Amino acid sequence: NAGVTQTPKFQVLKTGQSMTLQCAQDMNHNSMYWYRQDPGMGLRLIYYSASEGTTDKGEVPNGYNVSRLNKREFSLRLESAAPSQTSVYFCASTTSGASYEQYFGPGTRLTVT
Amino acid sequence: AQSVTQPDIHITVSEGASLELRCNYSYGATPYLFWYVQSPGQGLQLLLKYFSGDTLVQGIKGFEAEFKRSQSSFNLRKPSVHWSDAAEYFCAVGSYSGGGADGLTFGKGTHLIIQP
Numbered sequence: 001n002a003g004v005t006q007t008p009k010f011q012v013l014k015t016g017q018s019m020t021l022q023c024a025q026d027m028n029h030n031s032m033y034w035y036r037q038d039p040g041m042g043l044r045l046i047y048y049s050a051s052e053g054t055t056d057k058g059e060v061p062n063g064y065n066v067s068r069l070n071k072r073e074f075s076l077r078l079e080s081a082a083p084s085q086t087s088v089y090f091c092a093s094t095t096s097g098a099s100y101e102q103y104f105g106p107g108t109r110l111t112v113t
Numbered sequence: 114a115q116s117v118t119q120p121d122i123h124i125t126v127s128e129g130a131s132l133e134l135r136c137n138y139s140y141g142a143t144p145y146l147f148w149y150v151q152s153p154g155q156g157l158q159l160l161l162k163y164f165s166g167d168t169l170v171q172g173i174k175g176f177e178a179e180f181k182r183s184q185s186s187f188n189l190r191k192p193s194v195h196w197s198d199a200a201e202y203f204c205a206v207g208s209y210s211g212g213g214a215d216g217l218t219f220g221k222g223t224h225l226i227i228q229p
Contacts, residue, residue: 031214040122042203042219043157050214058216090156092217100145100164100207100214104157 002026004105006091012111013081021076021108023091031094032074033058033102034066036087043090049074081112115140115206119220126194127228134189134223136204145207146187147217148178152200160202163187174198199227 007022025032031050035043035058045058049068063085065077074093078085088109092102116139126132138144145164149157161172168180178189187204201224205217 033216035219040221042117042221043205043217044219045216048216056215059218094214100209101147101159101162102214102217103159104149106156 004091004093004103006089006105006108008108009106010109012113013078014113015082017081018077018079019081019110020078021089021091021110022073023075023105024073025091025093025103026072027093027095027103028071029093029095029103030071032068033092033094034064034074034076035090035092036060036085037090037107038087046076046089078110081110083112086110086112115144115208115218117204117206117218117220119202119204119223121223122221123224123226125226125228128196129193132189132191132194132198132225134202134204134225136187136189136220137185138187138204138206139185140206140208144187145209146178146180147205147207148172148176148187148189149203149205150174150200151203151222157203160189194225194227196227196229199225201225 004025033048034046037043047066049055052071067075091105094102118137147162148160163180201222204220208215
């Protein structure tokens with residue numbers, strides 16, 4: 001049981017390049033999330049998918065798109081990377097019910113030059 | 114919209130001393146509250162959570178937190194810290210709608226330094 005996995009772990013992009021961050025969970029969770037973490041800012045929600053087939057914007061969605069590929073996988077795409085998107089990106093998942101505890105992946109450190 | 118305030122950006126505590134990290138939240142309904150810990154270069158680990166019931170909740174690694182509705186607070190405590198407790202601590206509040214869990218709103222974190 002790997003929990004939440006993210007690929008890649010590190011990435012360097014040039015301004016204007018595109019890339020997709022991958023996230024998968026093997027806990028049969030319904031809901032999945034993408035956060036970004038910047039120094040002194042805590043974690044901020046980018047997009048989430050409360051259930052398979054649905055996606056919604058979070059606090060900071062501009063410049064990103066997401067795809068809930070199936071129940072296990074939730075990807076985050078940067079179409080045209082900007083230096084302001086330099087950050088650490090975390091994927092998380094949770095199941096519906098009384099708990100709502102979110103399980104986090106190890107993160108992807110992205111640098112845009 | 115919900116919000117979380119962690120008033121202390123840095124806290125320095127001597128090893129063996131007690132610890133209290135402050136968290137205040139703003140949320141329109143009964144909150145779902147969490148404390149997470151992050152060691153350098155690592156992901157987030159859940160320390161404890163509150164949904165309902167007993168307002169004093171116990172977590173892992175000897176941590177506890179007390180929910181005080183009248184003060185909109187959810188402070189984290191530990192009676193005796195260890196050097197391995199040095200990390201970043203995040204308080205978070207959960208938002209939920211009819212569709213399910215909408216996501217967590219995090220505070221900006223408190224960086225805990227342990228002095229020998």
